[in-house]
Amino acid sequence: MSRTILVLNSGSSSVKYAVVEPDSGAMLVDGIVERIGEGEVADHTEAMRIVFDELGDDMAAVIAVGHRVVHGGPDLYQPTLVDDEMLSKLDELAPLAPLHNPPAVLGINVARKALPDLPHVAVFDTAFFHDLPAAAATYAIERDLAAQWHIRRYGFHGTSHQYVSEQAAAFLDRPLGSLNQIVLHLGNGASASAIVGGRPVDTSMGLTPMEGLVMGTRSGDVDPGVLVYLWRTAEMSVEDIETMLNRRSGVLGLGGEIDFRLLHKRIESGDEAAQLAYDVYIHRLRKYIGAYMAVLGNTDVITFTAGVGENDAAVRRDALTGLTGLGIELDEHLNASPGKAARRISADNSPTTVLVIPTNEELAIARACVEVL
Template identity: 60%
Template sequence: MSSDLRDAVFVLNAGSSSLKYQLVHPDTGVVVAAGLVERVQNHRDALAGVFEQLAADGIDLRADTGALCAVGHRVVHGGQTFYQPTLITDEVVAEIERLSALAPLHNPPALLGIGAARELLPGVPNVAVFDTAFFHGMPDAATTYAIDRDTAQQYGIRRYGFHGTSHEYVSSLVPGLLRKPAADVDQIVLHLGNGASASAIRGGRAVDTSMGLTPLEGLVMGTRGGDIDPGILLHLDRVAGYTSADTDELLNRRSGLKGLCGDNDFRAVTARIEDGDEAARLAYDVYIHRLRKYVGAYLAVLGGADAISFTAGVGENAAAVREDALAGMQRLGIEIDPERNAVRSGEARIISTDESAVTVFVVPTNEELAIARQSAALL
């Protein structure tokens, strides 16, 4: 088993009550094992249970920890400190913990996963790959908020962006699909899942993205509403006595599709629309309206685009979303082919017409493989 897994990476994505894992060979992309543990009470015990199950299936990672190349961890927020894959040490753990103030829902669970992996696989290097890293080098005009400069600098307030691992992975494939050098390709990537974000990428480098200091800004999402007039929060403070905890609950859990119609599963929303549900229809229309605004904005930022790519759960599977998001944009050089768009496939594919000046793709994302490759490359 050692020789079989010497170059394999165990990728771990720890949520507040979940553990998603994948054992993958970064060179070939071959997945040896994958799974999801839900309703996690103790991350250490949950990971130990995963290793026990793998051992029962003939993959005993703890028997010979030298068999693994690395454990790769998805960490949401790297702040301004981390913008490359980073070997995890006690000092790195302390800094990720300090950055939890910027991502209180995401960094703490990642730290629990890191702690569990370091304890259970003591001989294996652990690598942190940060969601914010791909957007670190964006222009100052894109990262800077128009608030008091000293306050922003004191508290690290700037646009960081998220889903960077996915945006980087998808955007790196597009030049090859177009048969053009990466430096010659300007593109928009739409990562549409329960969390959703857009990015504008010029010549392989991100120049703008929809999420900001936190993953709350930008597109309409499953339970997050994206862009909002901050005066609304001041208004709720004055007239309803909203505390910071109330605001956090509203913005993170009672907004987006969930807040508008009570469902954040896109399949359920679509089924309700087909049954004539007006709340679901409005939720969908708001979602599409915001998405179209960002496509238009990023076309302006880039001065036109060579490609637009849809990815993640909704982007890869909801043909109606893709069609409605780009409908009526022929004057912008964008034309969807309905038959191509209706095809369901796990492969990257073109869904625009042959006449479309902008090539529109569906590109399945693979964040686990991206994390595995970045972890292996570091080591």
Template identity: 75%
Template sequence: MTDSVLVLNSGSSSVKYSVVQPMSGVTVADGIVERIGDDPEVPDHRAALDAVFAALAQDGHDLDELGLVAVGHRVVHGGPDLYRPTVIDDAIVQRLQQLSALAPLHNPPALLGIEVARQALPDLPHVAVFDTAFFHDLPPEAATYAIDRDVAHEWHIRRYGFHGTSHQFVSEQAARYLDVRLTSLRQIVLHLGNGASASAIVGGRPVETSMGLTPMEGLVMGTRSGDVDAGIVMYLWREAGMSVEDIETMLNRRSGVRGLGGEIDFRELHRRIDAGDADARLAYDVYIHRLRKYVGAYVAVLGAVDVITFTAGVGENDAVVRRDALTGLTAFGIEIDEHLNESPSRAARRISADGARTTVLVIPTDEELAIARACADVLGGAGSDG
């Protein structure tokens, strides 16, 4: 079989996996193992990886016959120094452990996945690919928080940005779809899934992004608040007697669309809105308002926009969100064609009106393919750690 890469995305309670051929872009197999720790058959990440191997075997994919050349691991936070695809050794694991405080909900489960995968597949190179990589070279005015500079320097506080693998992949696919040079485009990419982020990209290089030190900043998300006044944290700590851990959990897990409307699935949210549910309506309106605010801000940052692209679960599949996010922006050259927007197609496609100055696209993201290709690049000598 053609060389392939096993891509693992380890969360606290799930492991997503794909076997991808980097050269052809073919996904040989994929799936997810869920309820780690809750399901007695999957008590920990070691059992989850065994379940991955069992699922591959059940689908007729023997590990020895898959042609695996590497295992690629999605790692959310690489901190200030780790940003290129990086072959994992004990020293890298130690550095990632030190970064866990910057992404306490994401990096620890990724490290667990790395640990068990290195034990299970010791003869393969393991490569970390970082969500923060694409945004490593944000312009200083976009990356810098206006706080005491000595504190920021000592504690590595800056805007790192996340979902970078998706933003880079989708922006490159947009140029390919339009058959124009990537370096000629001013783009806004809207990655709208359970986690959501926006980016402004000029000539293939990001100049702004909505997430910051952590993946909590920016757009309203499924369970995360996005932008809030930092004073809320101090107020709740001082007046409500909430601990820092309680506040962090609330902002990450009990906020966003779920915190306002009690629902994370946008299909159900729409059904509840249609039934007259006021909480669902408010949750949706807040979500759209924040999204439109970022689109407007990025139009100002870019000066003009050649292409806006929707991607990820909500962005690719929810025509109502796409319509409401961009309605009324014809003065900026942004106009959606209603018929094209409502097409059930799952392929890359244009949904902007004929003659609109800004092209609006829907492009499926493929972070697994991007990770697999990053692994192939680094093993071919194209990169190392930062």
């Protein structure tokens, strides 16, 4: 029987799980337990029991448990065996990722109690971007203050950006080291990266996963003066501002929907708020594409991935329309044709190749676990 890895991604109200065969890349089973604390699933302990019931015999060949952890701060970035000391450090880092780290730590604690005989490995979203060039990683704020509080651009979705950039090189049958790439991870969370020879040179998310592109419920880039204004003039608390930016902004805050399929329906019905939300989303995305083309100098390949990037042909079309002067020419038929596999959607004569490549963070996490073990 082939060895497998159980991959867990614990959120505040959900646990995603998958059993992955790292050698072959096969995902034997995957699923999600949702609405934790809202009904039949009382807490994460109960959610984990449901996971194990669902997996049944698929647990027999599991040799380790891999946990996705969003933020490891300045010191935790390599895939790491979990112990009590590491979990204590993750608790201390909660202010850097208040939506993500606390449920991740909770999920790890529950899983360790349920599976005490298996090694547990934390795989960090920030790992791929840890060695960003200083010019890209550094914020232009008081230097000593930034050093004291470890303020820098950390970047997120790194597991996905690394996996997709490697898959793009394989798809093109080109050496990874020869390619300048832009990867656009467009899901509920969204991020962009510029990658030279397999190494990232810039990314849109920053100290937290809030910076950058417009997202499902997160604002992305916003003038810091807005936050001071809301605190001083609207008399909003820091907690209320943080909640607004993380949970009630982005496409949801502007257009009332988080699901792009529903957003498109509202646009088709003449909903002006939904149209504006979409326009703002696309405008910000085009700005980052243009900026990263400037950072790279020349761009060999642009790749769309994650839920929106893989499935929304309109987003891909509108993000790249009118960029023939920059060497980007979409094939409208290829772009509009649905598909689940890696595929090219640019015209044959396009100097820059445009791809759609499904991300597979679970496989990347599973393989990182094997490396640690």
